[in-house]
Amino acid sequence: MLRKSVLRLLGRTGASRVSLLEDFGPRYYTSGSLSARDDARDARAYFTTPIFYVNAAPHIGHLYSALLADALSRHRRLRGPSTAATRFSTGTDEHGLKIQQAAATAGLAPTELCDRVSKHFQQLFQEAGISCTDFIRTTEARHRVAVQHFWGVLKSRGLLYKGVYEGWYCASDECFLPEAKVTRQLGPLGDSFPVSLESGHPVSWTKEENYIFRLSQFREPLQRWLRGNPQAITPEPFHHVVLQWLDEELPDLSVSRRSSHLHWGIPVPGDDSQTIYVWLDALVNYLTVIGYPNAEFKSWWPATSHIIGKDILKFHAIYWPAFLLGAGMSPPQRIYVHSHWTVCGQKMSKSLGNVVDPRTCLNRYTVDGFRYFLLRQGVPNWDCDYYDEKVVKLLNSELADALGGLLNRCTAKRINPSETYPAFCTTCFPSEPGLVGPSVRAQAEDYALVSSVATLPKQVADHYDNFQIYKALEAVSSCVRQTNGFVQRHAPWKLNWESPVDAPWLGTVLHVALECLRVFGTLLQPVTPSLADKLLSRLGVSASERNLGELYFLPRFYGHPCPFEGRRLGPETGLLFPRLEPSRTWLVKAHRT
Ligand code: ME8
Numbered sequence: 251m252l253r254k255s256v257l258r259l260l261g262r263t264g265a266s267r268v269s270l271l272e273d274f275g276p277r278y279y280t281s282g283s284l285s286a287r288d289d290a291r292d293a294r295a296y297f298t299t300p301i302f303y304v305n306a307a308p309h310i311g312h313l314y315s316a317l318l319a320d321a322l323s324r325h326r327r328l329r330g331p332s333t334a335a336t337r338f339s340t341g342t343d344e345h346g347l348k349i350q351q352a353a354a355t356a357g358l359a360p361t362e363l364c365d366r367v368s369k370h371f372q373q374l375f376q377e378a379g380i381s382c383t384d385f386i387r388t389t390e391a392r393h394r395v396a397v398q399h400f401w402g403v404l405k406s407r408g409l410l411y412k413g414v415y416e417g418w419y420c421a422s423d424e425c426f427l428p429e430a431k432v433t434r435q436l437g438p439l440g441d442s443f444p445v446s447l448e449s450g451h452p453v454s455w456t457k458e459e460n461y462i463f464r465l466s467q468f469r470e471p472l473q474r475w476l477r478g479n480p481q482a483i484t485p486e487p488f489h490h491v492v493l494q495w496l497d498e499e500l501p502d503l504s505v506s507r508r509s510s511h512l513h514w515g516i517p518v519p520g521d522d523s524q525t526i527y528v529w530l531d532a533l534v535n536y537l538t539v540i541g542y543p544n545a546e547f548k549s550w551w552p553a554t555s556h557i558i559g560k561d562i563l564k565f566h567a568i569y570w571p572a573f574l575l576g577a578g579m580s581p582p583q584r585i586y587v588h589s590h591w592t593v594c595g596q597k598m599s600k601s602l603g604n605v606v607d608p609r610t611c612l613n614r615y616t617v618d619g620f621r622y623f624l625l626r627q628g629v630p631n632w633d634c635d636y637y638d639e640k641v642v643k644l645l646n647s648e649l650a651d652a653l654g655g656l657l658n659r660c661t662a663k664r665i666n667p668s669e670t671y672p673a674f675c676t677t678c679f680p681s682e683p684g685l686v687g688p689s690v691r692a693q694a695e696d697y698a699l700v701s702s703v704a705t706l707p708k709q710v711a712d713h714y715d716n717f718q719i720y721k722a723l724e725a726v727s728s729c730v731r732q733t734n735g736f737v738q739r740h741a742p743w744k745l746n747w748e749s750p751v752d753a754p755w756l757g758t759v760l761h762v763a764l765e766c767l768r769v770f771g772t773l774l775q776p777v778t779p780s781l782a783d784k785l786l787s788r789l790g791v792s793a794s795e796r797n798l799g800e801l802y803f804l805p806r807f808y809g810h811p812c813p814f815e816g817r818r819l820g821p822e823t824g825l826l827f828p829r830l831e832p833s834r835t836w837l838v839k840a841h842r843t
Contacts, residue, residue, distance in 0.1 A: 294335045296554045297323045300562060301343040301386060301535050304367035305352035306605075308374050309598055310636060311559065311591050313608040314624050316340055318588060318719065319557040320380045321625055324776035325714045330799030337550060339539040340375065341386035342368040346528030347421040347507070350514035360514045364389055374608055379617055379779055384539045388531060396538035397531050398519045403577045404463065405519075413462040415504040418444065422451035424528050425565075426504060449561075461506040461524060468572035469500040475571060475581055483567055484717045485631050488560065488587040492567040503569065505530050533570045536582070552580040560587050586717040588630040594637045606636065615830065618778035619645045625777050626723040642830045649781070652730045653770065654826035657785060659737055660763045661819055667747065671764055671790065671814040672757030674806035679758050681807055691740075691755045696762075699736050702729050703766050704803050710773050711798070719777070726773055733766040761815070764789060765804045768814070772801050781827060787820040 299319045302312050323338035344364040353360040368387055375382065386393065404410050418427040427446055432453055434442040444453050473496050476482055476489065483489035506524040509517065515525035534542075540550040558566050563585075571581035590597070593604045611620045623641045626648070628634050660666065679692040706729055713722035737759065745756040771785035775796065786796055791814070806812045 294550055294553045295323070295326050295337070296540060296550045297326075297336070297338045298536050298539070298554065298556050299340040300558050301341040301388065301532055302371055303346075303348060304342050304344050304364050304371075305348055306600065307367065308371050308608060310606045310608045310611065310624070311598065312371070313374065313378055314591060314628055315557055315559060315588065316375055316380045316382075317378070317621055317624055318586070318628070318717075320382070321719050321776040322555065322557070322586075322714060322717075324381060324779070325711070325798075328772075328775060328796070328798045329711075330797050337383045337540065338381065339384040339386055339536070340371075340380065340382045341384070341535060341539075342371055342388070343528070343532045343535075344368065344387055344389045345515040345531050346424050347419075347512050347514075348424055348528075350512065351421060353514075361389070377609065377612055377617065378621065386535050386539050388535060390538075393531075393535060393538045394516050396542045397516050397526060397534045399543040400534050400537065400573075400577060401519055401526060401530075404573065407576060407578070409464045409467075409576045410461045410505065411464070412459060413502075413504075414457065415460050415462065416457040417455070418446075418453040419456040420446045420449065420451050420453045422446075423449050426456075427453055428501075458508045458511070460504040460508075461518060461521075463503045463505045463530075463573070463576070465503040465569070465572055466500050468575060469496055471575050472496055472568060472571055475575075481584065482581070483563075483585045483587060485587065487631060488563055488567075488585075492563065495564065495568065500568070529565050529569060530573065533565065533573065552583050554582040555584040555586055556582050557586045557588070560589050563587055586630070588628065588717075589633045591624075591628070592633055592635050595635055611641075614833075615641055615645060616827075618781040619649065619827065619830070622649060622723070622778050622781075625719050626727075627720065629720055630717055638833055642832050645827065646829050648727050648730070649778075649827035650825070650829040652727070652734060653785075656730060656734050656737065656763065657767055657788065657826050659734075659742075660760050660767065661788060661822075665743055666760055666819070669819045671812075671817045671819065672760045673754075673815050674761040674804070674812065675754035675758045676806065676809075678755045679762070679807065681809065689754070691758070693739070695739065696736060699729075699732050699766070700762070700804060700807060702732055703769050706769060707773060707798055707801055707803075722773075723777060726770055729766065730770055733763055733770075736766075737763050761806070761812075762804065764814070765812075769801060769803050772796055772798065784823050785826060788823055788826075790814065790817050790820045 297319045299315045302308065319338055319340065323336050326336045342364070344360075349360055349363065353363040356363055358366075364387070372385055375385070401410075415426070418429070418432050419425070420427055423446060431447045432444050433447045435445045435450070436442050445451060446453055473493065476493055476496070480486075480489065483492055505527040506518050507515075507527060509523050509525045512525045515528060516531050518524040518526055536554065536556070537543075537547055537551070540547040542551075556566055566582075566585055574581055592598065593606055596602060596604055598605045608620070614620075615623060620641070623644055626644065627640070661669070663669065666672070675689075677687070677689045679696065680690060683692075683694065683697040706725060709725050710722040713719065713725065740755075740759045742756050742759045745752040745759075747753050747756060767785065768789055768791055771782045771789065771791070774785070775782040795813070802810070804812075806815065
């Protein structure tokens, strides 16, 4: 029989209710239109990833979180000068029992382990083109200052008291667990040991005097915040889950550990016998990065979007907003939650030996290829499966054949001998559909293509705002298919530049296809930055012409001049994305990693 978790409170119990300095009523987020609708408040945007534990090397799940945040912040930056003020932070979570134990097992001093693994993360993110503006390590002095200050604010507001915590603690997940979340698992010798029901990680019984945070006082404020901000947690099912959690009892939370037990952390100010709980320490990283406790942080908070995995939802959607409200601050504007990657249908785990090294993937599929795969196939609502054939099939069909093929068809010398952006002929492709005449060549499907590509940037922006980057890529891919259909339909290779009848239409077909490619290249920049650069450079689009704000698709069709018409294409740079060979050994390799 398991003992019952007990939170016995020894300190003051009847403290006054928290007074909340900031209003946290409904807040409206921009719809993502590309017009100048972003107001001053929304002009600043701050994206964060979780900060990752340094007990093990990074895997594809960590890279995925960083890529989501990277794509969101790159897209935001592309929206133009009014939204240029974008920050994006990631980093490593280096304190706590888990790291202390991992260092001891590895026979290393904690700092050595932290330096080593944090460097792995930094190198990986650099290789993968993660455009973070800050990489924070919780062992930095600036972070200690922020955490201790934050602690002081909670203390001064009567939200911390001393009490005895007795119950289960899971060092792997760094969390306390109620009895109902603990079960027993059989060991290899038939013995049984207690584990967390959710994660399966071992738990141990803990009893010690700690500082305790009055979390129970925040149940209603949190409910009000979530009900008033239905988009606070996206996708919606996760918002719903959090509200369900809040229907249950919300006990106070132990926020320190005895230093004799946990020495690897930030000491409680004024009480060296206690170390601050690693989650309180870790969550404050989001403030450290924007300069907290200096007033400058206020211009970035709460214009914040946290990108997190579903495993750490409770910490971000309950503990963190409660800490913030307690400190007199607003909860973050958005919490974007994603599900997990599995490998060949299995959860990644060290014991199964199937943890996939992201650097191997970047080498095999190229940086842009793997970025595209993860963001195109990763669906936030559900777990997604990774296996080699799936990546090869997707990249060959969408990047090598469809997109690369399209570029090649429109720029190859034999079809475009002058290597220019040809002229658009308004008589061949009048802006009004249904006109008839001897030189009118455009058909109904061609108008459908123009309409699809014209609305694509707005559609993509809406998908980004709803944290559905995979849908944005799906929409781009569908337009690429439609454009290939357009080229196929009009078979420019059968038209003759020498013929006065064919030439204007041949130029128009290429002009339209190149305009579509220009839109695709611009929209793909946040996901495949190098590939998009190669594509846009080949089209002769200069660096200053790549923002979403200036992306006027097919202006000649709408009666405006086109700055690209007649311009020379950029130099030939070879295949846009070389086809990948299937690998027979890959599965075996992935399992052995
Ligand atoms: O929880 N698929 O760090 P962590 C997708 N230090 N994403 C995954 C994943 C998978 N299979 N596995 C992990 C911590 N992730 C704390 C965070 S934040 C203040 C402190 C990603 O190293 C996902 O984002 O265990 C998940 O939430 C995070 O890595 C957990 O990383």
